[in-house]
Each structure stands twice: as C-alpha cells, then as structure tokens.
Amino acid sequence: MTSALFSSSWYRVADLKPRLRRQARLVQHTYREQRWYVMQDLASGRVLRFNPSAYRVLALMDGVRTLDEIWRHACINLGDEAPTQDEILGLLTQLHQANVLLTDRKPDLGELAERGARLKKTRLKQYLANPLSLKLPLFDPDPLVGAITRQVPPAAWKGILLAWMLLILVGAVLVGMHWDELTADITARVFTGDNILILALLYPLLKAFHEFGHALAVKALGGRCREMGLMFLVFIPVPYVDASESVTLPSKWQRMLIGAAGMIAELGLAAIAVWLWTGVSGGVTKAVLHQVVILAGVTTLVFNANPLLRFDGYYILSDALEIPNLSQRANRYVGYLCRRYLFRTEAQPPLHLTAREPAWLVAFALGSVIYRTVVTVSIIVLVAGQFFVFGVLLALWAAYGLAVQPLVKFVRFVARDPALEGHRRKAGGVSLALAAVLAGFIAFVPVADWTMVEGVIWMPEQSRIRVPATCFGDRILARPGEPVAAGQPLFSCTEPELDAQLAQAEALVQEQEARLALASTAERVQMQMVRSELAHQRQRLADLAARRGDLVVRSPHAGRFDIESPGDFTGRHLPRGEQVAYVLDPARYTLLAVVPQGRVDLVRHRAGKVEIRSAESLWDVLQAKVVREVPGASAELPSMALALQGGGQIGLDPEASAEGKAPRALEPLFQFELQFTGPVQPRYLGGRVHVRFSHSPAPLGEQWYRGLRQQFMKRFAV
Incomplete structure (x- = not known):
C-alpha cells in the first residue's frame, strides 16, 4: 500500500450505497501475464482500466452494501492486497467522473450540468488544441458498417482476410517486378501541377477507404464505431473514425488486427491499382493509378506504420508489448525517474511494472519527443517556405508547444507537486543547476562539426x-x-x-x-x-x-x-x-562531391579531414583531400547516381525532366573535386559515395544559429 490505511474524509462517504450504471461493461484483459479489467461506458465510449483488487471492490458495489461494508469485506478477503480508504475514494472519483456511478443519494443537478459543460469544453479543447491536427466530427458510421457486415457471414471473415492478404502479396510482387518503371523520374510524375491536383483529390478518398477498414474490423469483431469526421493535418482534410472501443476486446491479436485493418485495406487497394496500372497503356488513367500506388503504398508504410506517432503503428505496438496507454505510462515513468533519482525524493515506482517495461517506456518517451520535434519543425519549414504568414504563426505555436508549455508545466510541477513536499527547494536548485549546465554546454562547449554530402567517383580530364x-x-x-x-x-x-x-x-x-x-x-x-x-x-x-x-x-x-x-x-x-x-587507372580516379549553398563556406574555409564511404561498402573508409573547386554554383548534376532516382538525396527539377533537358537539381550546388590520398583506392567509376568534411569543433548553439540563419536566408531571403 502506498498511503495510510485510514482517511480523514472517510466519514463523508462511508454510508453511501454505490452501484454501477447498466451501461458500464467490464471485460477481462491479460497484460504480461497479469490480469486486468477494462470498463467501458456504452453511452460515452469512455474506457477505464482496473487491477484485480479494484475489480473485487467494484464487484461488491450492488447498491445494497455501504461503502464502509465494501471496504471491510475487501480487507478481510484481500489481506495485504486490500486497498486503503484513500484508494477507495480515488476509485469513486474515477467512476464519478466517468459517469458510471450511482448512489442512494439524490444527484446534484447543478453539478451534473457543470460536469456536462466541462466534458464538452474538454472535447472542444481536444479538437482545437493542435492547429496542425484539427478534428471535425461529422456522423455516426455504425449503421452503415453494420449494414455491410450483416451481409457477410461471421465464418467468412477469415477467408476474406486471407484472400486480401494474398492480394497484397501479389501486389508486392508486381511492384518488385516493375520497380524501375514505377520509380523512374518520380519527381516529374508526382510533383507537377496536374499530378499534385490528382493527389489532392485522391488523398481524402484513399484515407476514407483506410478508415472504413478500421470501422469494418471493429464491427466484425463485435464492437461499434461511434464517430467519423475530418481531421485537418497541416490544413489537409483527412477522414478519421473513432475505433477506441477496440480496447475492450479481450484478445490483443484482435486489437492489433483492428489497428492494422486500415493499412491492410489501403495496401490491398494499392495492389489492385498496380495490377491495373500494368495493363493500361497510358494517359490520365495510368497517371491516376500511379498516384494511387504512391499514396496508398508509400504513405501507409511511412506514416501510419510509424509507432512514434499516434497513428496505427502506435496502437499496434502498444498491444504487441501489452502496455496499454503506452505514451501516458511512459511519461509517468520518466516523471517517477526524475523524482526518484534527480530530486532524491521517496517516490514510489508505478505499480505493476514488469522487468522489461521500464526499458520500453524510457525508449518510447525519448524517441517520441525527438521524433515529434523533428516532424513539427520539418512541417513548419515546409509550410513557411510556401506561406510565410502561416509559417510564422506555426513557428510561434511550435515554440510555445515545444518549449514554453513544457517549461510552465515543469515549474508548476516543482512548485505544487505534493510528492516534492519537503524537497521543493532542493528540486528547484537542482533544476536551475541542470538548466545552467545545459545552457553552458550548448553555448560554450565545442563539439564535433561536419558536413555530410554525396559524391560520385570521377575520371580525371587527362584520362x-x-x-x-x-x-x-x-x-x-x-x-x-x-x-x-x-x-x-x-x-x-x-x-x-x-x-x-x-x-x-x-x-x-x-x-x-x-x-x-x-x-x-x-x-x-x-x-x-x-x-x-x-x-x-x-x-x-x-x-x-x-x-x-x-x-x-x-x-x-x-x-x-x-x-x-x-x-x-x-x-x-x-x-x-x-x-x-x-585510359582507366584507379590510382588517378578523383571524386566529384556536390555541396549545398548553405554549407559551401564551411567546406571552403574550414574543411579538415575528409572521409569517404562507398554506398555499396559503408565499412570501408577512404581518405581524400580537396584539389579543385568549380567557382560558381550550378544546377546541373554530374551524375544521375546523385539524384533520388539513382538512390541519392538530390531532387530533380521536374520541369527540366518534362522538357527533355539534361537533369537539373532543384537548387544550385557547388562542385568540389577531391583526390584520394590513402592506400585504398576506388575500383569502379560512377559509384555513389558519402563524403564527410570534418570542421573545427564549435558549440551547439553556434551550429544551431548558423543552420537557423541559413534556413531563414534560404526560405525567406532575410
């Protein structure tokens, strides 16, 4: 037990005769060989999770026994595992807030109205809290998916799923067979004006198909979908469904299937599209089918399957690890680590943690924060490059969400958290000291600095x-x-x-x-x-x-x-x-590296050691030195091996490709010729390599300022 057995407020509620509302449904789950119980309010869809001790208490709430009798009965039967009176009060509070608790006392109508208004305000806040992800509920899809599932016998769903997976496998084989044709000149075929319009029209339709896959899976497995609407991701309308009822299913494999159902549906559609694409000679139909393959295939695998975002991959990972509410539990566990080891308080670890859970929780907490930060900054840079005003507003919001809001929450936590009582001054001092050390490290401590670019093995002019x-x-x-x-x-x-x-x-x-x-x-x-x-x-x-x-x-x-x-x-x-x-002589081969404009000054004046790794053999390191620089920037690429189509990182100008001109990069690049100096020499011409120019160490603050300044100069010319 984590608190005293008795509570000073117990007398206020000891005579209550609680019972659960009829819309409360309890389902048994097993997480890492531990038994838990999930309660769902059928009216609102809200879900609560309880351990076996709490379930024993809930089972005694029949409207006849008083709360004091329930607690005494639990103490006799549970022994050392019996909850304290404060824990019983906390359980009552959870049930009351979830609106699944009834007692023998008359309800406070004013309090009920206030709770309803607070719930609406909370839901509205959830919809509007993130300007990059606004939600607009539209209708209840349950009648529609119910009508569809009633047409399919329950025993036929396994066969349908197997056939659909076979379809995806056939589509993957077709993609492999036609990979070069599908990816050839992809920038010209995707990122042109006409094709972008096709993308804009297809994307909501494909995502609606994706979401109906979730809804059908929930309905086929006995659940209900209560809400469908539009989510505006970076102002792009994307359909969504509320499949939260899947958490009440007892089997984790069923829950994982529901999480993957949208991706399965979309990948199946991509398989059909690539099959049709192989049989169409050309024209608008072939272009539309190609865009379907790109959207339904690539975006599903890159975004929906990513477990660090709160999309399908996150819920699949949570069920696979048997760690429900993975994000919240990870944040709470990191908070416990800070209290216990940073502020040296007598904080108690979260209950019911298995031996492997802490590592997963810490890894997820750190990875999700870093990934969300990178994604948010990337989206802001992308939007700001096209719409300056929106970019500035998003940057201000990001600065608030990523820096100001966490700082305010941390200060409030140090100032008010009851667990820090008696350690508050120490916690404040440790926090300030760590902040000062971090700021000093960022501002003054030199760390390694380098520029990573790509190049191609080149032949000298005399050869x-x-x-x-x-x-x-x-x-x-x-x-x-x-x-x-x-x-x-x-x-x-x-x-x-x-x-x-x-x-x-x-x-x-x-x-x-x-x-x-x-x-x-x-x-x-x-x-x-x-x-x-x-x-x-x-x-x-x-x-x-x-x-x-x-x-x-x-x-x-x-x-x-x-x-x-x-x-x-x-x-x-x-x-x-x-x-x-x-006349080919490997000893005379050189390397032609292309450097973006933002890093060319560092390569010119602060280039030290140069290391080269071949794209085919990353473990072999070659040494080189700069022998010549092309004076001006040029958009012409020395080799297609450096372009995205050749496996490189440089995007090509789709207009030049469409007009049949020589391949040109989207941005001007500076070319540097390097001579190999080490005993190991390259063997093949035209191979793509990774080039690392090491610079003199500089503090992180200086490096970040330089990168931010270059982005502003590049995007906004300021």
Whole structure:
C-alpha cells in the first residue's frame, strides 16, 4: 500500500450505497501475464482500466452494501492486497467522473450540468488544441458498417482476410517486378501541377477507404464505431473514425488486427491499382493509378506504420508489448525517474511494472519527443517556405508547444507537486543547476562539426581521350580492354583536307628547293628571297606534319584502354574535342562531391579531414583531400547516381525532366573535386559515395544559429 490505511474524509462517504450504471461493461484483459479489467461506458465510449483488487471492490458495489461494508469485506478477503480508504475514494472519483456511478443519494443537478459543460469544453479543447491536427466530427458510421457486415457471414471473415492478404502479396510482387518503371523520374510524375491536383483529390478518398477498414474490423469483431469526421493535418482534410472501443476486446491479436485493418485495406487497394496500372497503356488513367500506388503504398508504410506517432503503428505496438496507454505510462515513468533519482525524493515506482517495461517506456518517451520535434519543425519549414504568414504563426505555436508549455508545466510541477513536499527547494536548485549546465554546454562547449554530402567517383580530364581535330576514324591501334603504356598509340584518324594540304606543302618545298638551286647562279638578292620562301614552306610543312602526327592519338599515361563503340570507329566523323576513349587507372580516379549553398563556406574555409564511404561498402573508409573547386554554383548534376532516382538525396527539377533537358537539381550546388590520398583506392567509376568534411569543433548553439540563419536566408531571403 502506498498511503495510510485510514482517511480523514472517510466519514463523508462511508454510508453511501454505490452501484454501477447498466451501461458500464467490464471485460477481462491479460497484460504480461497479469490480469486486468477494462470498463467501458456504452453511452460515452469512455474506457477505464482496473487491477484485480479494484475489480473485487467494484464487484461488491450492488447498491445494497455501504461503502464502509465494501471496504471491510475487501480487507478481510484481500489481506495485504486490500486497498486503503484513500484508494477507495480515488476509485469513486474515477467512476464519478466517468459517469458510471450511482448512489442512494439524490444527484446534484447543478453539478451534473457543470460536469456536462466541462466534458464538452474538454472535447472542444481536444479538437482545437493542435492547429496542425484539427478534428471535425461529422456522423455516426455504425449503421452503415453494420449494414455491410450483416451481409457477410461471421465464418467468412477469415477467408476474406486471407484472400486480401494474398492480394497484397501479389501486389508486392508486381511492384518488385516493375520497380524501375514505377520509380523512374518520380519527381516529374508526382510533383507537377496536374499530378499534385490528382493527389489532392485522391488523398481524402484513399484515407476514407483506410478508415472504413478500421470501422469494418471493429464491427466484425463485435464492437461499434461511434464517430467519423475530418481531421485537418497541416490544413489537409483527412477522414478519421473513432475505433477506441477496440480496447475492450479481450484478445490483443484482435486489437492489433483492428489497428492494422486500415493499412491492410489501403495496401490491398494499392495492389489492385498496380495490377491495373500494368495493363493500361497510358494517359490520365495510368497517371491516376500511379498516384494511387504512391499514396496508398508509400504513405501507409511511412506514416501510419510509424509507432512514434499516434497513428496505427502506435496502437499496434502498444498491444504487441501489452502496455496499454503506452505514451501516458511512459511519461509517468520518466516523471517517477526524475523524482526518484534527480530530486532524491521517496517516490514510489508505478505499480505493476514488469522487468522489461521500464526499458520500453524510457525508449518510447525519448524517441517520441525527438521524433515529434523533428516532424513539427520539418512541417513548419515546409509550410513557411510556401506561406510565410502561416509559417510564422506555426513557428510561434511550435515554440510555445515545444518549449514554453513544457517549461510552465515543469515549474508548476516543482512548485505544487505534493510528492516534492519537503524537497521543493532542493528540486528547484537542482533544476536551475541542470538548466545552467545545459545552457553552458550548448553555448560554450565545442563539439564535433561536419558536413555530410554525396559524391560520385570521377575520371580525371587527362584520362579522357579526345580527338585533337575534326577528322574521320581510321584504325584502332591498341586492343580495347587491355593495358597500355604511356605514349603508346591508341588509334589513328584521317583528315582528307589535311592530307591534301600536306601533299601541297611537300610539292611547294620541292619547288622552292629547285628554285634555290637555280638562284645560286643569279643575283644575291633573288637567292635570299628564295631562301626565305623555302624556310616558310618548310615550317608550314613541319606544322602540317605535326598536325598529321597528332591524328595518331597516344595514351597520356599507363592504364586500361577502353573505347566507345569500337565496331563503328572506322569511317566515323569525329568533331574536334569529342571524347571517344578512356585510359582507366584507379590510382588517378578523383571524386566529384556536390555541396549545398548553405554549407559551401564551411567546406571552403574550414574543411579538415575528409572521409569517404562507398554506398555499396559503408565499412570501408577512404581518405581524400580537396584539389579543385568549380567557382560558381550550378544546377546541373554530374551524375544521375546523385539524384533520388539513382538512390541519392538530390531532387530533380521536374520541369527540366518534362522538357527533355539534361537533369537539373532543384537548387544550385557547388562542385568540389577531391583526390584520394590513402592506400585504398576506388575500383569502379560512377559509384555513389558519402563524403564527410570534418570542421573545427564549435558549440551547439553556434551550429544551431548558423543552420537557423541559413534556413531563414534560404526560405525567406532575410
């Protein structure tokens, strides 16, 4: 027992004869081999959970026994597990607030009216508390889903579920078979004006189908759905249903099935869409089916299945772990840890915790806070980039919700919590000290700072073999794919006009030599003129011969010779400067990294150690140094391996893709060429790598300020 056995207020309620209302339904649950009882108010849908001791007390509330008789009976039968009088009073308070308790005394009509108004106010506050998630109840879907479920025999539901799961499996196989076609140029096919309009029209319809999946599952398993409406997530209308009655089902597998029913329904719809998509030749229908696959497939797996958000994944995880009210219990347990170990009070741990529950509760509490913060900030940045006023309002709300409100609650907790009685000054001092240490750490302690970008293994310019002049391919003098030495002839070209000029120059030289022989008997002035002309013609002949010699292209260094389309080389017209072959030497490979504008100054002036990890082998670390920087920013990508379509992180401009232009990034990027310095060298060209530029350590406050300032400059030009 956590308090004294007797209560000073017991005399006020000892003679009450309590009983439960008829709309109160009790269901037995088992959590981690512990027995619990769930009570549901059938009128309001509100749910309460009780342990076996509380259930023994509830079972004695028959309207005949007084509360004092009930407590004494519990003390005799439960022994050390009997509740105290204060715990009985707390139980009565819960039942009274849930509106499931009746007594032999006349009800206070004023208090009932006040309670009803307070309940309406609480529900309204829940609907309006989060401007990013507003709820608008519309109707009761129970009659509709009831009419549907009555058409299906109860024994047929398992077969329907099995067939539906088989459909999802077939859809997954089809997606795997057509993965490249489905994901090719996805930005141009999804994020254009027409396709965004299709997305906006399809999204509410798909989510309505998702929510009806929940409603049908609840009804098929014997429950009821009392409310359906619209939830405005970042001002986007999304249907929702109230499936809270599922918590009364005794089997956790049934509850998990209801939680997954929406995702199962939506993934099945995605499977049907991808099957139809494979059979449609093109046009608007194919585009709509592609958007259905993206929405019903990707968004379901990325958002609904995430257990850190209060969506389907959260309730499935809660039932799988057998920890009901996972979020609230996690917050309460973290609060207990603060009281017990931070403020050193004699706080009692939450009751009925098993050995593994604390680890799950702490992990969920920390993970959900971090994830919600990241999601909220990301949404604000996204909205603010398009609508500045809304962005500012959301930023103010986020600052209040993420910083001000928790701080106010913490101060109120330290100032008023009864558990800190006698330790309040110590708790305040510890809190201030921790706040000061945290602020000092953020403001003054240097921590590691780095920039993470992506790059592609690149070939140096001297390894690219280009023709020195406009010519025609003649012969390949080295075997493609074989090693060559520096200076070894690779291929030769012909230029008929150059050959004609060379023959003409040879003839002119011979002519001038003959004239010089005749002029030796003539005047000295004439002989000097002939000699000058002969020297000019010989120099012209040497220049033409050198140009003719350049048409035999030689290897600039040792390596492996590779030529494009060797079978088509002979007779092919080659413009001056065209790249036709390579001499590949892994020791000469470089790396071309692309850096966003917000981090380019750090890479330019504060780049220290550079580490490179291949996307195919993250465990192998390569060393490199910056050798060259392209002076200006460019939106052109050096390789598609850096784009989202190639597995990278850079989004492409859909307008450039739609117009058939070269791939261009959505934002200008700076290119840096790096040379490998370590003993390990890359083997393959064109591979995508992760590049980490280490900078001199800086305090977190400075890093956050720099990032925030860059975001403001980028989004708002301020």
